[in-house]
Amino acid sequence: MIENLKEPVDLLIKRVDAYMASVRRDDLLGEIEKCERESAQAGFWDKPEQAQKLMQQLSQAQKKIKDLDDLSQQAADLKALFEVAIEEQDQSLEGEIKVELQTLDSRLQQVELARLLNGPHDRSNAILSINAGAGGTDAQDWALLLYRMYVRWLEQNSFVAEELDFSAGEEAGIKGATLLVKGEYAFGYLVAERGIHRLVRLSPFNASHKRQTSFASVDVVPEISDDIQVDIRPEDLKIDTYRSSGAGGQHVNKTESAVRITHLPTGLVVTCQNERSQISNREQAMRVLQSRLLQLMERERKQKIEELRGVQTDIAWGNQIRSYVFHPYKLVKDLRTDVETSDVERVMDGDLNPFIWAYLRQQAA
DSSP states (O other): OOOGGHHHHHHHHHHHHHHHSOOOOHHHHHHHOOOOOOOOSSGGGSHHHHHHHHHHHHHHHHHHHHHHHHHHHHHHHHHHHHHHHHTTTTTGGGGHHHHHHHHHHHHHHHHHHHHHOSSTTTTOOEEEEEEEEESHHHHHHOOOOOOOOHHHHHHHHEEEHHHHHEEEEEESSSSEEEEEEEEEHHHHHHHOEEEEEEEEEEOOOOOTEEEEEEEEEEEEEEOOOOTTOOHHHHHEEEEEEEEEOGGGGTOSSSOOOOOOOOTTTTTEEEEEEEEHHHHHHHHHHHHHHHHHHHHHHHHHHHHHHHHHHHHOOOOOOEEEEEEESSSSEEEEEETOOEEEOOHHHHHTOOHHHHHHHOOOOOOHH
């Protein structure tokens, strides 16, 4: 019945109105006007880096205004559609109203979450690394399942992924893989996935088909921009080259184009084998190393502050953030937010937003 939709429609319209009232639209318009005025000055492009920053600032402000306008128009359309349905008692519009409700609710959640992503690197591209942990072949297979899960999530959320490294397991799965994820807020969203992921299932690699627990780690760091420099001394680096390799004959070439860089003081190791050129792989590996060193420095700084405040932290391997149980029952549960679902297949097909959104809201609270 159309009448049963009155409460959800009214509540959603109120949420949209509350969000619109909380946004300083005039400030955004003033920012746009200021950027446009500066970009119109003579010699604006004489300093390309500064010019690009300002143009990026302008683009972001314009996008926020467009998001506001689109949200307001969607809410007005939903309200008008519902009023017509009530006035004419047109029950055939019930399905359309439900679709509009879902679409508007999803859009509102996205813009609300975007306001939570206000960290210094949240808008950046992300470097996503997946590595097999304890559990032998099962763990390597689990790492591959996670890799596929994230690729599907990236596709569903309009991010672009560039494979930087892919190391196949001896029997199955992968030892590790690294992706450069491109898109606005890539790091802001994916940082919610950083940690240890635990799998419980009947092992397909065990002759007795016994239940097996496997672990894989997911690390996420922001891709640093060109204007941020991390001081790396050449004598602190060990650089090795080798032939690219991968499962099924992928990524294989006949020259030693793959590059492995070890940062000796920290023990950080970065590999890159996606390009055919050793020079290109080395440049890309150095960018990844810089990003990870920057993130490491920020984590150490944060840890020192927490120690001064008396905050106890434990970053041990056993601290899993999420459990995936395939047997004896089906359950995916995030141990930080308690969000859970029994629809394991849907999660493995990339439906991660409920977990990511809950984590972001928890961090903002």
